[in-house]
Amino acid sequence: MSVDGLSDDDNTVHSDQPSGGWGSVGSMARIMGEERPSPAVLNTLRRQNKPGGFMCVSCAWGKPAKPHTFEFCENGAKATIWELTSRRCTPDFFAEHTVSELKGWKDYDLEQQGRLTHPMRYDRATDRYVPCGWDEAFTAIGSELRGIAPDQTVFYSSGRASLETSYLYALFARLYGHNNLPDSSNMCHETTSVALKKLIGSPVGTCVLDDFESCNAIFFFGQNTGSNSPRLLHPLQDAVKRGVKIVTFNPVREKGLESFRNPQSPLEMLTGKETQISTLYFQLKAGGDIAAITGLIKHVLAAEEQRQAEAGTPVIDPDFIARHTVGFEEMKARVDAVAWEDIERESGLTRGELKQAADIYIEADRSIAMYGMGLTQQVHGSENLAALVNLWLLKGNIGRDGTGISPVRGHSNVQGQRTVGISEKPELVPLDRLAGQFGFEPPRTEGLNTVKACEKILSGEVRAFIGLGGNFVRAIPERDRMEKAWTGMRLTVQVATKLNRSHLINGEVAFLLPCLGRSEEDLQASGAQAVTMEDSLSCIHGSLGNNTPASPDLKSEVAIVAGMAKATLPPNPKVTWDGWVADYRRIRASIEETYPDQFHRFNERVFTPGGFYRGNPARERIWKTESGKAHFTPPGKLRAVGFDDAPGRWRLITMRSNDQFNTTIYGYSDRLRGIEGTRDVLLMHPDDIVAAGLREGQVVGLASDAGDGVDRRVGGLTVTPFRLPRGCIGSYYPEMNPLIPLWYHDEASKTPAAKGVPVRIVPDMPAIGRA
Incomplete structure (x- = not known):
């Protein structure tokens, strides 16, 4: 489908390449040349995402029991190469650069310094990181934590830490006395956890890999498969070849859901043959999904009435609705009352276009719904998911083979961390079982999620922050205000593999603790250790690293968590930190004891x-x-966005490039969008450029139009014509985070609403608000 008449030969930037193909191979080769990893990386890639091998640290897509020859994608390969780089960020580097100087560096340049090699302590007098011993770090951290009230402490975790590490980290927090356990899910799929739990009783998706082999239709909403989860393209290509119709709703045309050339197919690589992925592709307005899905439901209900009148047979599944659901009549009455003019205005799509999509849904016996942050990162993201569940329940498309709802997760273990206790919500954790297991009384008060933690950092109520991986300060909204408040904390600790901006924003006492990467050999007292993680489809996988660690001074995440805990907590004979570090099988045995229904026979x-x-x-x-x-x-x-349209107000969509995973920037090539050499762009429909009195190539800025009186600005963006719906503009995450108010989030889950941010365009604004 075109956007406002734009054709493939218009003057917008775009890529003529399919996803995959030689472009993917070339992109991996470029990163290989830049990082210069050891030859062992080839063996790691051969083992990647295979039974008994190494599980990718990139996306959380499922791993098949019978893998392809190469079971990694472009971004998965980049993540592995990035981890196994030959570059090293040593104490000598920190001796040469002050932290204040490094704050002016770009994200890419910071991470290009390579793997961290030694534990470091921030010295405020010299404004430099200086080396320290592990015992020195643990002792100091423990002493500081003992002097701070537990409810004034935050334990954050990114989605890459293993199940073993996550379980111990959550236990450490509760033994210490709090449930302040925000994680990266708070910033992306918390809407899923809240909405699906309320609507169908499960906080995660319902599909498994086999469902993609027996479905008849797949509907995508707000997800960029080509850049964020390219391994998913293999089952999609297989589905298309057996006749499955794929319908996509996304404000941005993403190549991964348009066409795919399989790099593992010699025929496709040699002949240039490619597979068209989406049968229909609709570029709806940002925040227009509720309206679009409501339109689909209206068509389905109209078809039901017509078929019942003509043939007496149903389109929907009345038996399923009667036996398994509540609220159908109320939902139907409300949908019937919605006017088509309102649906077309809010979605940006026509009634006829929505009928095309609805007809595919009606004809399919078994359909799968897939979605990403285009649905979850909206002020009314929970209503997005409620509308999607409404549509899927109509035909009983949950709880049958070949059907289901499948959120596409980002971090490789972000779902698994929640499974084993990383949650600020005590009702989601078996606290009574933990109490009996470890002989203590766990805290029962609800903890802090990401937004609440940020609010209390701003107010000065949080005194300590421990970050288990990730780049928290860079990933959150309201970055400028948060960085200023961050330095008011007493203690900040960051566990990481590479340097990033969060490590430069420090409390009075600060430590940077380098850890092993998942691809590296983890040798403990009982020998080489495996770790585990959970994919988006609720399957648990073991991972065994086999590469020489980047430095002999690195510790595993398990050992670092245990070291901090031992230095902080009083001895407890039931809490065996040394035994757990010595043998991770003991951690898995403890997980099995806490969660026997899900982890029986874990080891x-x-x-x-x-x-x-x-x-x-x-x-x-x-x-x-x-x-x-x-x-x-x-x-x-x-309307899922949290504001009304007004003259001069735009809907900003933040997006990730093809050369990026979350806040990690691998380079400056967004080849699947045709943007090279820069991230400082403002993407606009060509007619919007003219209507706004701008010109292609003009440097502009964006200012918040949230109406709260706070001055939020980002400048130095080059106006670039792009295929977007009118009134919608796009630019890159995390650079645009300073424009997102902390309070601008999904109402139910508090997930930041980064896919529909109200902004104004400010002509001729230089580069401000970005590092």
């Missing part, structure tokens, strides 16, 4: 081909909701 099943499935009640049509059934929800609004 025996670590390397099950394809992972072992921990189960999902909603997939079995067991609805763990308040009513005991799945919930239809009457639509309350049609």
Whole structure:
């Protein structure tokens, strides 16, 4: 589908390449040349995402029991090469550069210094990091934590830490006395955890890999497969070849859902043959998904009435609706009352276009819904998911083979961390079982999620922050205000593999602790250790690193968590930190004791081909909701963004490039969008450029139009014509985070609403607000 008449030969920047193909191979080769990893990287890539091998640190897509010859994608390969770089960030580097100087460096340049090699302590007098011993660091951290009230402390974790590390980290927090355990899910799929739990009783998706082999249709909403989860393109290509129709709703045309050339197919690589992925591709307005899905439901209900009148047979599944759901009649009445003019205005799509998509849904016996942060990162993101659940329940497309709802997660273990206790919500954790297991009384007060933690850092109520991986300060909204408040904390600790901006924003006492990468050999007292993680499809996989560590002074994340905990907490004979570090099988045994239903025979099943499935009640049509059934929800609004349209106000979509994973920037090539050599762009529809009195190539800035009186600005952006819906503009994450108010988030989950930010364009604004 075109956007406002734009054709493939218009003057917008775009890529004529399919996803995959020689472009993907060339991109991996470029990163290989820049990072210069050891030859061992080839063996690691050969083992990547395979039974008994190494599990990728990039996306969380499932790993098949029978893998391809190469079971890694372009971004997965980049992540591995990036981890196994030959570059080293040593104490000599920190002796040469002050922290204040490094704050002016770009994200890419910081990480290009390579792997951190030694534990470092921030010396405020010289404004430099200086080397320190591990015992010195643990002792100082423990002493500081003992002097700070637990409820004034935050333990953050990115989504890459293993199940073993995450379990111990959560236990450490609760033994210390708090549930302040925000994680990266708070910033992306917390909307999923909240909305799906309420609607179908499961906080995660309901699909497994086999479902993609028996479905008839797949619907995508707000997800960029080509850059964020390219391994998903293999099952999509297979599905298309057997006749599955794929329908995509996304404000941005993403190549991964347009066409794919399989790099593992000699025929496709030699002949240039490619597979068209989407049967229909609709560029709706940012925040227009509720309206679009409501339109689909109206078409389905109209088809139901017509077919019943003509043939007496249903389109929907009345038996499923009667036995397994509540709220159908209320939902239907509300949808019937919605006017088509409102749906077309809010979605940016026509009634006829929505009928095309609805007809595919009606004709398909088994459909899968997939979505990303285009749905979750909206002020009314939970309503997005409620509308999607409404549509899927109509035909009983949850709880049957070949059906289901499948959020596409980012970090490789972000879902698994929640499974083993990383949660600020005490009701989601078996606290009574932990109490009996470890002989203590866990805190029962709800902890701080990301937004609440940031609010209390701003107010000065949080005195200590420990970051288990990630780049928290760079990833959060309201970056400028947060960085100023950050230095008011007493203690900041960052566990990391490479240098990033969060390590330069320090409290009074600060430590930078380097850890092993997942691809590296983890040798402890009992020998080489495996770790585990959970994919987006609720399967648990073992991972065994086999590369020489980047430095002999590195410790594993497990050992670092245990070291901090031992230095902080009083001895407890039931809490065996040294034993857990010596043998990770003991940690898995403890996880099994805490979660026996999901992790029975854990150690025996670590390397099950394809992972072992921990189960999902909603997939079995067991609805763990308040009513005991799945919930239809009457639509309350049609617009997911949290503001009205107004003259001069734009809907900003923040996006990631093809050369990026979350805040990690691998380079300056967004080849799947045709943007090279820069990230300082403002993407606009050509007609919007003219209407706004701008010109291609003009340098402009963006200013917040949130209406709260706070001056938020980012400058130095080059106006670039791009295929976007009118009124929508795009630019890169995390550079645009200073424009997002901390309070601008999904109402139910507090997930920052980065996919529909109200902004104004300020002509001729130089580069301000960005490092």
